């Protein structure tokens with residue numbers, strides 16, 4: 090869907106002054122703070138992070154300023170206009186083909202020397218430019234200052250210091266952009282010969298590098314550094330060949346431990362809040378207004394049973410995204426290519442591949458897109474085939490439900506095993522591809538390690554919220570819709586018992602496929618079908634069916650003391666918060682010492698009756714391995730084409746089925762037929 | 764010699780980056796180019812961590828082999 094801005098940018102007609110529109114493109118090295126500045130300028134909330142390659146597609150925003158409509162497009166980071174990776178191609182294309190009115194060149198001031206090579210190359214294009222000397226705070230700490238007057242005199246480009254973290258100086262970019270546009274201030278490099286680097290240039294590129302070096306020496310001012318460089322000291326430990334690996338394992342362990350233990354009390358609380366409080370409140374209110382039984386049934390079964398059930402897991406999802414965002418914003422994620430390169434080599438990939446894989450732990454969709462940073466198309470293909478096996482929070486929701494129910498004592502172990510299985514299958518897939526379709530040597534790699542940065546809580550909060558909102562949105566739309574449809578289908582044909590309903594018939598039709606995995610119950614097999622849309626839909630689906638079968642909550646709630654019950658919820662939340670914090674500081678993973686709540690207990694019992702531990706494992710494995718959701722399929726098709734995406738579907742179903750089969754049958758043998 | 768032969772802690776000066784290097788424009792733009800001083804900060808298997816100016820850069824040994832230093 091080409092946006093207005095895209096059309097505007099690609100139109101080659103000169104700007105008509107009466108339209109008063111300026112089209113600005115943000116260009117700069119990776120991780121220089123381009124997206125941060127765009128967010129500040131237009132109030133958007135695009136993802137930022139402290140590693141190169143956060144933005145892999147164009148992002149657009151608009152701001153009205155002094156009667157002008159300033160349309161700004163943010164681009165992936167580039168070092169030169171000679172792109173290699175796909176994300177760089179996107180940026181270079183926009184800058185060279187579409188010719189924006191103004192280029193906003195964002196520079197990481199502490200690394201000005203490196204940034205200027207791009208600035209010089211951009212300046213050659215003759216498009217009015219403004220330079221944002223970003224990260225002025227860090228430059229100051231490092232004792233570096235830039236002489237903006239000298240810079241302007243030598244280049245014809247206005248340069249302004251900015252601080253993306255605080256927003257300082259950011260608004261001042263707008264008048265500078267307008268001025269550059271209105272007066273058509275084209276860059277004019279006036280670098281004297283004696284300022285150039287002493288290396289004899291052998292090509293145009295060399296000459297450019299020489300000019301950049303000369304410019305750098307002419308504008309940089311060194312002062313006393315105001316802080317000590319922490320980064321080098323921390324890297325001594327975290328990048329140590331042995332210590333670094335130990336630290337990595339510790340980080341991953343803490344990631345899971347805190348995700349589980351901190352969120353568990355909150356999940357208990359949400360569970361009680363939704364089914365015990367909201368559910369009863371709703372039934373109570375509906376009873377008061379004399380709603381027909383069908384409506385009460387719909388609310389308690391489809392809304393509370395289906396959607397509410399899934400929403401219970403929000404604390405888990407929020408905690409996980411919070412920790413992942415911390416890893417990314419601190420700068421640790423950017424170090425993993427260095428640390429884990431050896432392991433990735435064994436898979437036929439270079440270290441860079443580790444970043445999309447780790448992002449997959451958050452959500453597979455952006456992870457698949459992040460493969461655009463890979464320089465080789467074959468690496469990208471292999472990586473795209475691996476990512477969906479990285480388990481995401483949506484699948485974790487399903488795992489934690491089943492693990493708790495069937496392996497209460499060993500829930501954490503079972504969940505860990507699921508994650509490990511996903512990684513193993515990803516590894517196997519890449520080894521298989523390495524040996525067959527994609528025989529190749531490992532691609533060389535160069536990657537810059539950003540300094541460690543203390544994440545701002547607000548930025549982290551915004552990012553976490555955007556993920557949680559996505560999950561809630563899915564619960565409110567997709568899962569709600571599926572719950573409603575199931576609810577209706579379970580009641581169809583009219584008057585039929587659930588086990589004779591349409592859903593039951595569909596479920597029974599696919600039983601033969603899943604019978605060898607121990608999945609014979611129509612309620613289970615039918616829930617596998619909508620799980621293709623999103624994993625947690627399976628739970629919402631089952632929740633609805635079982636809630637209907639229970640037919641429990643339709644009796645009116647006579648006594649509902651709003652004040653007392655509300656107070657109870659608030660107190661409960663406080664206790665949950667305390668428990669969460671306490672659990673984080675304990676050794677080992679405690680995972681969900683759930684107290685059964687009245688209302689959900691019935692549901693749990695019902696699920697327990699339709700599985701054995703063995704078939705529950707098989708069910709989890711299927712949901713782990715078979716594709717990951719419709720969204721991932723869509724983005725795979727976009728990134729690598731339908732042929733590979735369909736190929737992956739087939740492969741993942743095959744692997745999922747076979748592994749589930751082996752596990753289920755082995756479990757049966759070991760446990761003696763259970 | 765080439766950059767991959769440089770020892771931990773050693774400071775070397777780049778003589779040239781070989782033209783056959785596929786990532787050459789990027790490598791040069793990041794700072795690994797003729798005339799620049801490079802300090803080897805750490806090594807880990809096939810990876811080298813070097814300091815170029817204010818930037819910390821990780822490169823693979825096969826890439827470092829295409830960078831002549833002295």
Ligand SMILES: Nc1nc2c(ncn2[C@@H]2O[C@H](COP(=O)(O)OP(=O)(O)OP(=O)(O)O)[C@@H](O)[C@H]2O)c(=O)[nH]1
Pocket residue numbers: 117118119120121122123124125126136137138139140141142143144145164165166167223224225226227251252253254255418542548
């Ligand atoms: N200290 C400091 N940090 C900043 C400043 N501006 C941005 N950052 C941080 O720098 C990191 C990179 O910011 P992004 O906006 O994602 O950078 P980008 O240029 O869009 O990066 P790519 O999309 O990967 O090319 C983030 O961790 C930001 O929080 C600043 O002025 N000072």
Ligand SMILES: [Mg+2]
Pocket residue numbers: 123124125136137143144164165
């Ligand atoms: Mg960005």
